[in-house]
Amino acid sequence: MKSIGIVRKLDHAGRFVMPISLRRTLGLDKDGAVEIFVDGDTVMLRRYSPACVFCKSMDDVINFEDTIVCKACAQKLGKLAE
Numbered sequence: 001m002k003s004i005g006i007v008r009k010l011d012h013a014g015r016f017v018m019p020i021s022l023r024r025t026l027g028l029d030k031d032g033a034v035e036i037f038v039d040g041d042t043v044m045l046r047r048y049s050p051a052c053v054f055c056k057s058m059d060d061v062i063n064f065e066d067t068i069v070c071k072a073c074a075q076k077l078g079k080l081a082e
């Protein structure tokens, strides 16, 4: 992990603005989402891309009761339940 030399102050609500250049680099648009990770006193952000819990595919994913599943795996599960 390397520093990119940018420091941001948090506002009264704990928010900060991610620089536009960084958002563009990460492919984050105004409706994008980031996933937050913590390791000791280090906070890491990663562009959030929902992936299927079974096959890790990011194509045709659906959210079923707070679990991300792709349609192909959902169909396989459906056949198991028949």
Ligand SMILES: [Zn+2]
Pocket (backbone or CB within 6 Å): 052, 053, 054, 055, 056, 057, 069, 070, 071, 072, 073, 074
């Ligand atoms: Zn899947």
